[in-house]
Each structure stands twice: as C-alpha cells, then as structure tokens.
Amino acid sequence: MNTLSYGLLALLSANSLSGYELTQNIKPLWRAGHSQIYPLLMSMEQQGYITFKLIEQTDKPDKKEYSITKAGLEQLRQWVETTAEPPVLRDELHFKLYSLWLSNPEEAKDLLLKRAEFCKSELERYKVLLKANEVLRDERGETRELKATTFGRYLLIHKRVLDMESSIQFCEWALEELESNQ
Numbered sequence: 001m002n003t004l005s006y007g008l009l010a011l012l013s014a015n016s017l018s019g020y021e022l023t024q025n026i027k028p029l030w031r032a033g034h035s036q037i038y039p040l041l042m043s044m045e046q047q048g049y050i051t052f053k054l055i056e057q058t059d060k061p062d063k064k065e066y067s068i069t070k071a072g073l074e075q076l077r078q079w080v081e082t083t084a085e086p087p088v089l090r091d092e093l094h095f096k097l098y099s100l101w102l103s104n105p106e107e108a109k110d111l112l113l114k115r116a117e118f119c120k121s122e123l124e125r126y127k128v129l130l131k132a133n134e135v136l137r138d139e140r141g142e143t144r145e146l147k148a149t150t151f152g153r154y155l156l157i158h159k160r161v162l163d164m165e166s167s168i169q170f171c172e173w174a175l176e177e178l179e180s181n182q
Helices: 003-014 019-026 034-046 070-080 092-098 105-139 151-180
Strands: 050-055 063-068
Touching: 003 019, 003 034, 003 050, 003 063, 003 070, 019 034, 019 063, 034 050, 034 063, 063 070, 092 105, 105 151
Parallel strands: none
Antiparallel strands: 050 063
C-alpha cells in the first residue's frame, strides 16, 4: 500500500464514493489522476480493503460506488498511528524565485500577483469547505473531538486556510521588497 492508497481509504472512511468522486475529492490533497487511482482501487478491492456496489444508470455508463471494509478501516487505523514522513516540498514558484534575478521587475511582480490571486481564490474555497464540514458535523450530531468523523477534515481544511493566508502574506511581503529595491 502506498500513500495514495491510504488517502483513498481515508476518503472512503467518511463516505462511499465512485471512482470519479474519489478522483475529484483527492485533488486538493494529493496530485493523482484516473490512471493511478483505478488500478489502486482494483488492488485494494482484491486485498479486501474496499468493496463496491454497481450502480446502474440509464443516461450514463454504470458506475461503481466504493466503500471501505472493516479490514480497510483497520489497515487505515494502523497507518494513521505511524509517524508521517517529512513533507515533500514541490513548488515551481520556488525555482522561479531563486532565479528571479533574470526577470524584469514587471514580470517578477506579475508572478507574485498571480500567486497571491490563486491563494486568495483557494482561501475562499477552503472557507466554503470549512462551512460545509460544519454542516456535516451538525447533521451527524458530532462535536469537535478526536472521535468525530469530521474532526480530522476540520483540522486539515483549517491547515490549508492557514497555508493560503501565509502564502498571501509572503506574496505581499515579496512585492513590497521588489518595490523598495527598485
């Protein structure tokens, strides 16, 4: 099992989802496409970690809706309790910043403005997700506690909010640095 497999189990621990829905829901968390996800789903089904129900559709091809099994939940629980690997830092902007001296001032500013704009858009999206998670928490009658199925999601979305706020702050600071050094 690789990290993406555990990510899929994590998503399925909250809800049954189709392969397409898994692909869409994993996007904010991990870069993966259909070509990676579907073979993993087949493998996890063969290992007994997930099952699927075939949903017949008249206007579209039939789809599989995947659910986690008890064995899958146990596998996920064991993995959650192991130490996480150090984060992989992979951001094209870092190399561009390192080589920014090759850019003209207007292009350098544009690079930072576009990143800040992207982060502001993501920040708004994560705020909507936080509210949706609160609604789900209330629907399930949960509170903010470790055993609540929505608690980890709450922490993760809040982390992403803080990441976006920090990135926006950085872009604003870097733009000020560019302005003051011209």
